[in-house]
Amino acid sequence: MVLVAPGADGDRGCGPTVTSEATYSLTNYTTYARMPPMKLAIDAGRCAGHGRCYAMAPGLLEPDELGFVAERGTTVDVPAGSEQAARDAAAWCPEAAIDVES
Ligand code: SF4
Secondary structure, X not given: OEEEOXXXXXXXXXXXXXXXXXXXXXXXXXXXXOOOOOEEEEOOOXXXXXXXXXXXXXXXXXXXXXXXXXXXOOEEEOXXXXXXXXXXXXXXXXXXXXXXXX
């Protein structure tokens, strides 16, 4: 059960209106779908080539020929469904070289 402002749901009364749980869930889903995509910003100066990030997020981050993350110095768009792998990659970097932007 959810309370909404008067008039927000077609109600013209003077008090809050009680709506169904289904309405509340649909509203939250719409808000989530409009969120901007997550990004990873990888600091080239901090990356020391430990390789934990691309081990945690294969397919999102890749190694270069020297073992550094190939995407260092760039911002990477995180595709839908890879958000947890992106967070794990940032969390496991021992140099704190990866910032999660959302
Ligand atoms: S875990 Fe950190 S230091 Fe290691 S390659 Fe990835 S970004 Fe660079």
